[in-house]
Amino acid sequence: MAHIPNDARNQQLYLKRVPHGTAGPDDFEVREIAVPEPGDGQVLVEAHYLSVDAALRLIMQDSDDFLFRVKPGDLVRGSAASRVIESNNPAFAEGDWVTGSMGVQNYSVMEAEELEKCDPDAAPLPTWLGGMGVSGLTAYFAVLEECKPGPGTTFLVNGAAGAVGSIAGQIARIQGAKVIGVTGSDEKCKWLTEELGFDVAINYKTADLYDAMLEAAPDRIDAIFDNVGGPILNESLRLIGMKGTVLLCGATSQYTEEEVTGPSNYIWLGTMRARMQGFVVYDFAEKFEEARAQMAEWVKSGKLVMRDNMIDGDVADYPAIFQQLYEGTDLGKMLVKLPAAD
Numbered sequence: 306m307a308h309i310p311n312d313a314r315n316q317q318l319y320l321k322r323v324p325h326g327t328a329g330p331d332d333f334e335v336r337e338i339a340v341p342e343p344g345d346g347q348v349l350v351e352a353h354y355l356s357v358d359a360a361l362r363l364i365m366q367d368s369d370d371f372l373f374r375v376k377p378g379d380l381v382r383g384s385a386a387s388r389v390i391e392s393n394n395p396a397f398a399e400g401d402w403v404t405g406s407m408g409v410q411n412y413s414v415m416e417a418e419e420l421e422k423c424d425p426d427a428a429p430l431p432t433w434l435g436g437m438g439v440s441g442l443t444a445y446f447a448v449l450e451e452c453k454p455g456p457g458t459t460f461l462v463n464g465a466a467g468a469v470g471s472i473a474g475q476i477a478r479i480q481g482a483k484v485i486g487v488t489g490s491d492e493k494c495k496w497l498t499e500e501l502g503f504d505v506a507i508n509y510k511t512a513d514l515y516d517a518m519l520e521a522a523p524d525r526i527d528a529i530f531d532n533v534g535g536p537i538l539n540e541s542l543r544l545i546g547m548k549g550t551v552l553l554c555g556a557t558s559q560y561t562e563e564e565v566t567g568p569s570n571y572i573w574l575g576t577m578r579a580r581m582q583g584f585v586v587y588d589f590a591e592k593f594e595e596a597r598a599q600m601a602e603w604v605k606s607g608k609l610v611m612r613d614n615m616i617d618g619d620v621a622d623y624p625a626i627f628q629q630l631y632e633g634t635d636l637g638k639m640l641v642k643l644p645a646a647d
């Protein structure tokens with residue numbers, strides 16, 4: 306086995322119990338095993354960056370309703386950007402950089418079809434988990450294929466300073482729409498308007514949300530890009546415009562709740578002939594390369610900012626960092642930089 310120390314061990318994160326409220330370190334346990342050996346056709350990878358995703362909290366719920374569920378005793382799911390250490394598959398060579406759903410651990414044995422190669426010259430390796438990964442691709446397709454913003458339209462994004470929301474708002478702005486972002490701190494609002502070019506940013510923790518949205522969108526809203534659900538979605542719905550689109554990207558505020566609450570203001574959809582649209586990024590997998598090429602061009606020309614919020618740590622630090630994601634202190638995409646990346 307090349308390029309790993311003889312005493313290397315694989316730390317893995319397991320779910321210990323079903324979390325209640327925001328998941329915390331006591332809900333997880335770390336186990337340590339020997340670095341696994343790849344079998345025929347398999348590839349051994351070493352993780353350098355771990356993605357921290359709000360949706361993990363949803364799939365740890367005590368319910369079989371959710372795909373990819375993580376149950377107590379399961380390895381915690383998560384994507385990583387990793388280096389190929391040993392390959393028994395001709396499609397991958399030692400030293401290749403790859404992403405995939407490798408779980409929260411330092412080393413994993415993967416099937417070739419579970420891996421996607423990434424080119425660190427086109428974008429830094431961590432960005433392949435954020436802007437060039439699921440977060441950016443979600444924003445790209447949900448905005449362009451479903452919301453279809455353009456000049457003269459108004460676009461509102463909830464969860465605006467997060468990994469998906471920050472890119473969604475910028476893409477709507479590139480398309481010429483007026484962009485309003487809703488987020489949870491003045492610092493985030495400042496970032497959205499001063500660095501990302503949002504027209505208006507609203508701090509939902511301090512503003513009278515409906516009044517602030519009405520002031521920003523007196524002629525109503527053509528597309529609501531919703532990442533959070535709950536009361537923020539509900540207030541937004543009162544302002545949906547004629548034939549508007551409410552894009553249901555995620556519902557972060559509901560993932561920690563024992564019972565999900567639906568929005569009573571859905572009645573505005575009827576009057577306004579508007580629609581609520583579900584969305585799953587993987588439906589667009591055939592067009593991922595096209596989207597990455599376009600986003601890379603926007604990044605190069607300065608029109609699009611992809612921000613990674615990188616936190617140094619190891620597998621054992623993941624639960625505390627995940628908890629921090631829900632505390633809302635981060636801007637952009639949250640990632641763990643593992644010791645292997647130093």
Ligand SMILES: NC(=O)c1ccc[n+]([C@@H]2O[C@H](COP(=O)([O-])OP(=O)(O)OC[C@H]3O[C@@H](n4cnc5c(N)ncnc54)[C@H](OP(=O)(O)O)[C@@H]3O)[C@@H](O)[C@H]2O)c1
Nearest residue numbers: 360443467468469488489532555556557558584585586633
């Ligand atoms: N449909 C798809 O294919 C797809 C793909 C990827 C992600 N998603 C979904 O998209 C959403 C955004 O994902 P992301 O990775 O970009 O996450 P994210 O927005 O970066 O998540 C963290 C942020 O969520 C906000 N938040 C936390 N608790 C909240 C609450 N109770 N109410 C309102 N906001 C809260 C905080 O921001 P504030 O400071 O603004 O509160 C926090 O900084 C998630 O719901 C995810 O599941 C969907």
